[in-house]
Amino acid sequence: MALKTRKKRIEHPAVSQRRKTKFQADLAPAEDRSVRLLKEELQLSSNTDFLSDAVALFRWAVSERKLGHRIMSEAANGERKVLLFPRLERVAPDLVLPRVDIKWTGRELESLAELVSAGEANRPTEALIRAMRD
Amino acid sequence: MAIVIRRLEEHDEVENFDCGDDALNNYLKRHAWTNQQKSSIGVSYVALDEDAPRTVLGYFTLAMASVPRDAFPKKYVRGLPPYDLPLILLARLAVDRRFAGRGLGHALISEALRISLRVADEVGCRSIITDAYRDRVNWYARYGFVPIEGAAATGPQRMFLDMRTIRAALPR
Numbered sequence: 423m424a425l426k427t428r429k430k431r432i433e434h435p436a437v438s439q440r441r442k443t444k445f446q447a448d449l450a451p452a453e454d455r456s457v458r459l460l461k462e463e464l465q466l467s468s469n470t471d472f473l474s475d476a477v478a479l480f481r482w483a484v485s486e487r488k489l490g491h492r493i494m495s496e497a498a499n500g501e502r503k504v505l506l507f508p509r510l511e512r513v514a515p516d517l518v519l520p521r522v523d524i525k526w527t528g529r530e531l532e533s534l535a536e537l538v539s540a541g542e543a544n545r546p547t548e549a550l551i552r553a554m555r556d
Numbered sequence: 557m558a559i560v561i562r563r564l565e566e567h568d569e570v571e572n573f574d575c576g577d578d579a580l581n582n583y584l585k586r587h588a589w590t591n592q593q594k595s596s597i598g599v600s601y602v603a604l605d606e607d608a609p610r611t612v613l614g615y616f617t618l619a620m621a622s623v624p625r626d627a628f629p630k631k632y633v634r635g636l637p638p639y640d641l642p643l644i645l646l647a648r649l650a651v652d653r654r655f656a657g658r659g660l661g662h663a664l665i666s667e668a669l670r671i672s673l674r675v676a677d678e679v680g681c682r683s684i685i686t687d688a689y690r691d692r693v694n695w696y697a698r699y700g701f702v703p704i705e706g707a708a709a710t711g712p713q714r715m716f717l718d719m720r721t722i723r724a725a726l727p728r
Binding site: 506507508511512522523524526527528529530531532533534535536537538539540542543544545546547549550551552553554555556 | 558559560561562597598604606609619620621623627628629632633636641643645647662663665666669670682683685698699700702704705706707708714716718719720721722724725726727
């Protein structure tokens with residue numbers, strides 16, 4: 423007599439639908455040493471934790487500079503040092519420029535009107551392309 | 557040498573700055589901070605070495621300007637937008653001569669153009685103009701500035717750069 427066996431359905435453990443991004447970086451030996459030292463100082467055991475904290479700090483710095491806040495340290499004696507980080511300066515909203523009056527000759531205004539009302543602007547020069555891509 | 561470009565600050569060291577031009581030296585030493593902070597008639601940005609972050613090696617000054625629509629000759633008015641024409645003035649740009657030839661001028665104008673684009677995106681602006689010394693006209697022309705005709709033969713040459721040209725140079 424054949425025994426009927428019930429097939430037991432095996433449930434796979436729930437797999438997170440969110441994909442994790444792998445991050446790989448080529449570090450110079452000095453940078454590698456810095457990372458190891460920082461991990462020790464901060465008692466971080468994994469590169470993932472290190473990167474996660476670094477991103478959090480960077481994200482905070484970007485958001486502060488976007489608001490126009492300066493980032494500085496203050497020593498016990500009150501001496502302050504302002505963080506200068508070129509990439510952060512790019513997001514700082516130091517954009518409000520004051521207004522000035524310029525004198526124009528009649529011929530300059532004609533020339534300006536012709537340039538401004540041109541249907542197409544000039545193509546960028548090589549130097550301009552480099553300037554905007556550097 | 558790692559270069560930082562940022563807004564001029566009160567305690568930046570400008571006294572030893574020497575670009576070889578008295579007017580440009582004097583503006584930075586005597587007027588740039590006052591004009592920026594008190595009079596609000598120009599914002600100066602300075603180039604500094606990260607290792608000596610107070611010593612100014614180069615600078616440029618930006619301001620907004622506009623041309624009233626009714627100032628244009630009548631035959632051109634129809635082709636223009638029905639508003640005053642907003643412009644950004646690249647008022648000054650100079651590099652300390654001890655640091656000439658190291659790409660500081662290129663770094664400064666790159667930053668000036670980036671800032672101008674951001675300003676144009678935020679407040680609307682059609683072009684940048686500058687009054688170039690005659691011996692610097694070719695340098696500005698390399699970046700696409702076009703001479704505006706009609707300037708006196710002996711004074712500076714007013715030059716024009718269209719924002720559309722700058723946008724076209726951005727990486728895609």
